[in-house]
Amino acid sequence: MDIERIRKDFPVLSRIIRDKKLVYLDNAATTQKPSVVIDAIADLYKNYNANVHRGVYLLAEESTQAYEDSRDAVRRFINANSTKEIVFTRNATEALNLIAYTWGEANIHAGDEIIVSIMEHHSNYVPWFRLAHRKGAVIKIVPSRTDGELDMDAFKSMLSDKTKLVGIVHMSNVFGTINPVKEITALAHKKGAAVVVDGAQSAPHMKIDVRDIDCDFFAVSGHKMLGPTGIGALYAKESYLESMEPFLSGGEMILKVTLDSVVYNELPWKFEAGTPNYEGAIGLKAAIGYLEKMGMDTIESYERELTSYALEKMKTVPGIFIYGPQRAEKKGGIIAFNIKGVHSHDIGTILDSEGIAIRAGHHCAQPLMIDCGVSAMARASFYFYNTKQEIDSLVAALKKSKEIFGHVA
Amino acid sequence: MSLEELFKEIIIEHYQHPKNQGHLEHPDAKSDGSNPLCGDEIAMELIFDGNVVSNVMFTGNGCSISQSAASLITEAIKGKTIEETRTIMNEYKNMLAGRDYNADILGDLEALSDVKRYPARVKCASLSVAVLDQALQQKK
Numbered sequence: 001m002d003i004e005r006i007r008k009d010f011p012v013l014s015r016i017i018r019d020k021k022l023v024y025l026d027n028a029a030t031t032q033k034p035s036v037v038i039d040a041i042a043d044l045y046k047n048y049n050a051n052v053h054r055g056v057y058l059l060a061e062e063s064t065q066a067y068e069d070s071r072d073a074v075r076r077f078i079n080a081n082s083t084k085e086i087v088f089t090r091n092a093t094e095a096l097n098l099i100a101y102t103w104g105e106a107n108i109h110a111g112d113e114i115i116v117s118i119m120e121h122h123s124n125y126v127p128w129f130r131l132a133h134r135k136g137a138v139i140k141i142v143p144s145r146t147d148g149e150l151d152m153d154a155f156k157s158m159l160s161d162k163t164k165l166v167g168i169v170h171m172s173n174v175f176g177t178i179n180p181v182k183e184i185t186a187l188a189h190k191k192g193a194a195v196v197v198d199g200a201q202s203a204p205h206m207k208i209d210v211r212d213i214d215c216d217f218f219a220v221s222g223h224k225m226l227g228p229t230g231i232g233a234l235y236a237k238e239s240y241l242e243s244m245e246p247f248l249s250g251g252e253m254i255l256k257v258t259l260d261s262v263v264y265n266e267l268p269w270k271f272e273a274g275t276p277n278y279e280g281a282i283g284l285k286a287a288i289g290y291l292e293k294m295g296m297d298t299i300e301s302y303e304r305e306l307t308s309y310a311l312e313k314m315k316t317v318p319g320i321f322i323y324g325p326q327r328a329e330k331k332g333g334i335i336a337f338n339i340k341g342v343h344s345h346d347i348g349t350i351l352d353s354e355g356i357a358i359r360a361g362h363h364c365a366q367p368l369m370i371d372c373g374v375s376a377m378a379r380a381s382f383y384f385y386n387t388k389q390e391i392d393s394l395v396a397a398l399k400k401s402k403e404i405f406g407h408v409a
Numbered sequence: 410m411s412l413e414e415l416f417k418e419i420i421i422e423h424y425q426h427p428k429n430q431g432h433l434e435h436p437d438a439k440s441d442g443s444n445p446l447c448g449d450e451i452a453m454e455l456i457f458d459g460n461v462v463s464n465v466m467f468t469g470n471g472c473s474i475s476q477s478a479a480s481l482i483t484e485a486i487k488g489k490t491i492e493e494t495r496t497i498m499n500e501y502k503n504m505l506a507g508r509d510y511n512a513d514i515l516g517d518l519e520a521l522s523d524v525k526r527y528p529a530r531v532k533c534a535s536l537s538v539a540v541l542d543q544a545l546q547q548k549k
């Protein structure tokens with residue numbers, strides 16, 4: 001991989017921050033965008049902008065085609081069977097809410113059990129928490145083991161005939177743990193439970209095959225995989241979508257409306273009310289094109305090498321504690337940590353003065369923070385455009401933050 | 410702007426060895442607050458002697474800025490009248506907002522003046538005064 005050439009595809013990476021070269025290590029929050037994505041969006045507005053699925057003129061045909069091509073790109077990217085199974089949403093959060101408010105509303109009843117893990121991002125916890133509250137259902141939490149992996153024994157013992165839904169994050173946005181979603185799905189299906197996989201962190205970094213996983217739902221966010229903000233997707237098995245009531249309603253999601261009857265549109269448009277974010281979808285298609293050209297296997301193996309290097313180097317920082325799996329084979333390129341005596345916010349500010357962008361805070365995973373006995377963590381997260389030199393800069397800055405606060409307990 | 414200006418020795422000193430940390434028996438007023446985004450937490454307890462803040466203690470956890478601010482501000486107001494306390498708080502707010510302020514009134518609290526250049530951190534420095542504000546409202 002020619003990293004220097006790849007980096008040139010990302011205009012923002014050449015920015016100077018406080019007299020230093022930008023070192024962007026907050027990729028789990030959102031990724032930077034290559035020129036092809038930025039250009040694809042500009043191209044739409046310069047050359048063929050028109051509302052989709054409406055006009056009879058050439059511009060509208062072109063924009064509709066581009067929008068639907070993007071759906072097919074998402075389908076191919078996660079290996080879904082049909083574009084009927086790909087619903088565009090604003091982001092992973094909206095995809096997960098869509099499931100809760102449609103499938104969940106109809107299928108979760110008092111006394112039913114919903115199993116999620118302690119590693120969930122708030123967006124794969126709060127919708128189920130609220131659904132359970134509305135319905136009188138029970139939420140069960142699969143703990144993680146001390147090595148940062150999911151406690152599968154606990155999961156197996158929680159599964160029962162009462163389990164109606166299992167929600168699981170594919171790659172934790174804190175620990176980086178890659179959860180065994182295929183095994184989880186098979187076990188859940190034996191009990192007749194539906195399975196929701198939160199793929200917000202996994203889809204950008206590894207090859208996804210929803211048919212192989214066999215999950216019923218899979219959620220992604222475009223902005224975490226080189227795409228623009230405001231576009232995400234829900235994959236759902238066709239049989240599920242067929243049985244589900246619409247989420248939002250209005251234009252686009254209908255075939256026919258009279259004053260006393262409404263016929264819903266076909267899949268997947270039944271779930272896309274109103275003018276969709278076709279700009280976002282067109283940007284996402286360019287992003288997927290970029291990722292496919294690089295190859296997800298190449299991306300995954302490069303990031304693993306980077307993560308392995310980072311884990312090794314970061315361990316040399318005095319007083320550092322790294323959360324989650326300690327070996328790169330077990331995780332994606334996400335490293336959450338704390339340094340004794342230096343609060344993660346202070347680390348964030350000190351690193352910022354070196355041009356290094358990392359995340360500090362609770363990472364929208366407060367149950368996991370509580371479980372770890374902390375209120376905040378610092379987190380560095382990588383993408384394929386990061387380099388070993390950048391990790392060296394990170395480690396040097398971490399050592400500096402330790403120095404500023406003195407070597408005290 | 411340099412980090413040494415933000416993380417002055419006095420800030421780190423108050424972060425690592427906070428003054429007035431702990432609880433009071435039978436406080437006349439107490440209040441707490443947090444910054445949901447970052448998880449900084451501060452709780453304050455006050456005892457009044459007539460019109461004077463005769464004692465104040467805090468508990469909390471969070472970054473050096475939020476915790477040193479609590480330590481410094483409790484030092485600054487202990488033994489002051491409520492009116493003087495409000496003046497200190499106002500001058501402190503002026504300083505964080507980048508307005509003119511009276512350095513004599515602020516004393517050691519002026520150590521936090523560079524926080525205003527780090528917009529993301531102003532909330533950390535402001536938490537204590539917000540909590541104090543609420544607590545003072547309980548004083549009849």
Ligand SMILES: Cc1ncc(COP(=O)(O)O)c(C=O)c1O
Nearest residue numbers: 091092093121123173200201221
């Ligand atoms: C694991 C995980 N799930 C869901 C989300 C939510 O993504 P979005 O905010 O794009 O909806 C995130 C984003 O941080 C995430 O890391």
